[in-house]
Amino acid sequence: MLTPExxxxxxxxxxxxxxxxxxxxxxxxxxxxxDYLERLAIAPGTRVLDLGCGAGQIAIPAAKAGAxxxxxxxxxxxxxxxxxxxxxxxxxxxxxxxxxxxxxxADASFDLVVSLIGAMFAPRPDQVVAEMVRVCHPGARIAMAxxxxxxxxxxxxxxxxxxxxxxxxxxxxxxxxxEACVRERLGKRTSKLAMTRRMYRLHYPFAPxxxxxxxxxxxxxxxxxxxxxxxxxxxxxxxxxxxLWSANNRAKDGSTFVEAEYLEVTARRN
Numbered sequence: 001m002l003t004p005e006x007x008x009x010x011x012x013x014x015x016x017x018x019x020x021x022x023x024x025x026x027x028x029x030x031x032x033x034x035d036y037l038e039r040l041a042i043a044p045g046t047r048v049l050d051l052g053c054g055a056g057q058i059a060i061p062a063a064k065a066g067a068x069x070x071x072x073x074x075x076x077x078x079x080x081x082x083x084x085x086x087x088x089x090x091x092x093x094x095x096x097x098x099x100x101x102x103x104x105x106a107d108a109s110f111d112l113v114v115s116l117i118g119a120m121f122a123p124r125p126d127q128v129v130a131e132m133v134r135v136c137h138p139g140a141r142i143a144m145a146x147x148x149x150x151x152x153x154x155x156x157x158x159x160x161x162x163x164x165x166x167x168x169x170x171x172x173x174x175x176x177x178x179e180a181c182v183r184e185r186l187g188k189r190t191s192k193l194a195m196t197r198r199m200y201r202l203h204y205p206f207a208p209x210x211x212x213x214x215x216x217x218x219x220x221x222x223x224x225x226x227x228x229x230x231x232x233x234x235x236x237x238x239x240x241x242x243x244l245w246s247a248n249n250r251a252k253d254g255s256t257f258v259e260a261e262y263l264e265v266t267a268r269r270n
Contacts, residue, residue, distance in 0.1 A: 009123055009169050010099070014074045017121075017220045019227075023055035023081040025218035029117075032200040033057040036116055036145055036264070042067045049110045049135060051100045051128075052118015056082035056093065063091040070105075072098035073118075075220075101127040108137035117262070120146040120176035123169060125185055133189045136269040142190060144265040148177035148197065151261030152248050157221075159244060163237045164225035177263045190267035199259040208245035211256045212238055 002010070026033075037058045042048060044066025050059040053071030055078050063069045063086070071093055073079055079097045086093045098104050100119045113132045122128045132142050147153040154174050166172075175181045179195050186193055204211045215222040216238070226234055251257040 005169055006123070009167050010074075012167065013121070013123065013170075016224045017073075017075040018077050019220040019223040020218040022075070022078055022218070022220060023085070025214070026054055026057050028202060028204055029200075030057055032202070033116055034061060035201075037061055039264075040112070040114065040143055042112065047109065047111045049103075049105070049113045050118075051113065051115040051132070052121065053082060053095065054078050054118065056085050056095070058114065058116050059093050059095070060086050060089050060091060063093045064089065070094040070096065070110075072096050072100065072103070074099055101131060103131045103135050105135045107134055108140075109135050110140060111137065112141045112143065114141075114143045116145045117147060119144065120173045123171065125171065125176065129185050129189060133269050138269055140269050142186070142265075142267045142269060144176065144182075144263075145198075145200075146176035146182075146263050146265065147174060148261045148263050149174040151177070152202075152244070152258050153200075153260045153262075155244055156241060159240050160222065160225050160237065163233055163240075164228050177261075179263065182263065182265055186265070186267055189270060191270055193267040194265070196264045197261055198264050200262050202256075202258045202260055203251075204256040206256065207254055208249055208256050209238075209242045211245050212241045215241070 042062055042065060046067045048062055048067045048069045050069060050071040053059045053073050056071060059069045059071035071082060076097050079095045082095045100122045101124050113136055119128050136142060154177060157174065182195060216226045229237060245256060245258065248258045249256050
């Protein structure tokens, strides 16, 4: 039974991820998503569950490769975007609005449960782990990609939190990018746990200050933070984020190219 406080938090999180336009925002994440998907080497016919599927960035290409894919997300508008994209791509994917902490699937339903920068944002990580394990059959794979606290995106969230603190009940999503924390959460329920730090290549065809404005316009957490601040703090936040993107920018042609560290996690259900 959820407490009233947790119900309110979940409502707030859903509103956050429905803000902006994640489908438009994620277009620049797709090359990195395809790199990640390729390493998973999903065989045709594999029953895949994509947690926090967004607008289908890995669910749709996985289905194109012959997997039997289900994608879930708490944001209803993203599920609608994902369905429309799958239809346009001519592939069949079952997209459902659902919570990673309360999956509407029977035990042992999937061969692979995967989450690319998704389930890490759920407020009850132990419940997420319990559900991932439950819906996998014994020996099935669990795979996650999670931003690290030290990486570029982790630092970006740290700056945002300084100006717009997260809810008190919300544990830091970046703990999912810490090897010791992942080992504690998954170690007893899985075997063959492996973790590798990798770089997610983020390339935007515009300058760092425009990248920051792009986040404020289309990326839910940034949209909500910006809207929750007065003009002075909005300007302060914009300047600090622009400094971060500028400092980490490797491009020299007026565009923005940043490598953002994430932790790639793979395991087998016991």
